[in-house]
Amino acid sequence: MKRKKTKIRWLTALVVMAMFVAILPCRVYAEEDGSSGGTDPSAPKVNNTYTNTYHTNVKITANVTEIMHDGSNSLTSETQVQKESGFIEGSVSSETVQAMITSLKNEIRNQYNQAYSSKETVTSTKLIHDHFESANIVTDARGDTITDIEDLKKILAGDIVNLEEKYGQITNNLDVHEYQVYELEYNLTLYDEETEIPNVDIENVWFHYQPGDVPKASATKEDPFRDMYDIEYEYWECMEQTEQGLEPTAFWYSDESKNDALAADKKITSFEEGKSYMYSISLKAKDGYKFASDCTMMVNGSSVNAKNVTVSGSTMFVVAINFIEPSKPVQLKKIDLIELNGATVSFKAGDKPVFTGKVPDGAPYIYQCEWWLCGDAGVNSAEFWDKSFTEHITEFEAGKKYEYGAYFKAAEGYCFTSDTKLKINGTEYTYHLREGDPELENPDEMHTLWMIIGLTMTPVETSAQYEVIEGANGSWTQNTDGTLTVRANGDFSKFTGVKVDGTPVDAKNYTAVSGSTIVTLKPEYLQTLSEGSHTLTFIYVDGECSTKFAVKAAAKQADVTPPETAVKTPDQSKPVDQTTLKSPKTGDAASPVVWMIVLLATGVMAGVLVCLSGRNEN
Structure with a gap:
């Protein structure tokens, strides 16, 4: 009897344990990251990466x-020329695409007489999305592309058990290529340079007269066509209110012969307080030249309203350029220091000229332009003055010495003096003005400065080899406050700045510290970049290095199913159908009805055994 009792008690305990286990939830889990099939913890993981590349046509x-x-006859012809590059790698702002735009424009320009002067006016630009392509590029530990189609199916399905010995670390890169078309339309006007003057630039006109001052001729010619015309005369009129309206009552010409022809009471001998004066100018083309019918004018760096310009063959008369009302002397505030920040003043052999200088916000002076000179060759940041160079600097050459210069204008109520200092990128430089500059007549009250600066550079060939050692191929997500940090192995003392997609980045948009060189791009700058792939370049005095980084779109509230991608293999002409490559389901629960039946049956069995146990004891 004892043996039966013991046996029944053990069966009772076993049934109770079965009930407890039945109550527990039962799920079968696979690896959540889908990197291995089954539950083998030793299976190799797949390194999933992403690249995005722009292609622009x-x-x-x-x-x-x-x-x-042709003699006295003007001949005009109009044609439309179109050029296309085909798709090249890079976004519109990249150096490669910008160079292609310049190349296509040059191809068009070269179809015509290079002796003609020209003027370009952009009329429209358009960026059109064409298509995108994507593929999974799967590689093994050595970086070789995996081509076995059956193995590729298993890898993309997450079933890579038993593939470790064959491939080692597996990398699956989603390679996305976006294709876009950039359409640019512009007007190209070509002038027969032997006879046509397309635009003029008059500088140094004196407008700061005070009561009792005598009018003076101060205008100078600063455009590329200055040898093709003369300043016939400068012209002041005293404007007064009469019964017929505002009319001129007295005059002054820089041409003394015209002054001599005026009646004594019609001459302006000095400026008077309380009266208004209007300035005009007349230009006369030299023999064999004439002004273009749409010739434009700048005076003291500002464009003149075309309505005020009258062209009649060899004469160009421009009225109402400025009005002044002389008043009692006002003490102008003197400018002690000019600051130009962010200027690029160091280049390597083969670099193209770029101009990035800026003056501080609210400065009492105005930045007009920068330039580089090398003998008779030059390049100017302002297109208007850049045309004055017959020999143009398109890239810097090793071993040649280049001299830097800049032009500034004082704001209203301010003036420069001979003591005004100059700092470029925080370093003080000496300078002198051009010989014969009219401003030198009053060195304690100058309103413009054409500075010949004692800043020179001699480009050298790139020799040092640098590389990015941390943060390569990083990413940043839009609408976040994170930064992007990258480290290069160059000596920080040789570091001069960074570029993104070939464009110099203002120092305010990043921080740079030593060790060796650590650059951190700020979120407010990263937010200005388009979604996709970009290139960050470290610039040193003797070399540079680059890395790619991605700007990712901000996460959306609702999940969006990504586009289907195909497996590219050298042997396959068709992509693998992704709809057939399914990963194993994870966390599938057993049917609750089945478990309820098991639980009920187990309870009945337990009840029967308890009853039997009681009977035996009795």
């Missing part, structure tokens, strides 16, 4: 107008 349309002269 540049389409240019030039509306070309040729204005030529």
Whole structure:
């Protein structure tokens, strides 16, 4: 009897344990990251990466107008020329695409007489999305592309058990290529340079007269066509209110012969307080030249309203350029220091000129332009003055010495003096003004400064080899406050700045510290970049290095199913159908009805055994 009792008690305990286990939830789990099939913890993991590359097709349309002269006859012809690059790697702002735009424009320009002067006016630009392509590029530990189609199916399905010995570390890169078309249309006007003057620039006109001052001739010619015309005369009129309205009552000409012809009471001998004066100017083309019918004018760096310009063959008369009302002397505030920050003043052999200088916000002076000179060759940041160079600097050459210069204008109520200092990028430089500059007549009250600066540089060939050692191929997500930090192995003392997609980045948009060189791009700058792949370049005095980084779109509230991708293999002409490559389900629960039946049956069995146990004891 004892043996039966013991046996029944053990069966009772076993049934109770079965009930407890039945109550527990039952799920079968696979690896959540889908990196291995089954539950083998030793299976190799897949390194999932992402790259995005832009491809741009540049389409240019030039509306070309040729204005030529045959004796006294003006000949005009109009044609439309189109050029297309085909898809090249890079976004519109990249150095490669910008170079292609310049190249296509040059191809168009080279179809015409290079002796003609030209003027370009952009009329429209358009960026059109064409298509995108994507593929999974799967590689093994050595970086070789995996081509076995059955193995590829298993890898993309997450079933890579038993593939470790064959491939080692597996990398699955989602390689996305976006294709876009950039359409640029512009007007290209060509002038017969032997006879046509397309634009003029008059500088150093004196407008700061005080009561009792005598009018003076101060205008100078600063444009590329200055040898093709003369300043016939400068012209002041005293404007007074009469019964017929505002009319001139007295006059002054810089041409003394015209002054001599005036009646004594019609001459302006000095400026008077309380009266208004209007300034005009007349230009006369030299023999064999004439002004273009749409010739434009700048005076003291400002464009003149075309309505005020009258062109009649060899004469150009421009009225109402400025009005002044002389008043009692006002003490102008003197400018002690000019600051130009962020200027690029160091280049390597082969670099193209770029101009990045800026003056501080609220400065009492205005930045006009920067330039580089090397003998008779030069390049100017302002297109208007850049045309004055017959020999143009398109890239810097090793071993040649280049001299830097800049032009500034004092704001209203301020003036420069001979004691005004200059700092570029925080370093003080000496300078002198151009010989014969009219401003030198009053060195304690100058309103413009054409500075010949004692800043020179001699580009050298790139020799040092640098590389990014931390943070390569990083990423940043839009609408976040995170930063992007990258480290290069260059000596910080040789570091001069960074570029993104070939464009110099203002120092305010990043921080740079030693060790060796650590650069951190700020979120407010990263937010200005388009979504996709970009290139960050470290610039040193003797070399540079680069890395890619991605700007990712901000996460959306609702999950979006990513586009299907295909497996590219050298042998396959068709992509693998991704809909057939399914990962194993994880966390599938057993049917609750089945477990309820098991639980009920177990309870009945337990009840029967308890009853039997009681009977035996009795």
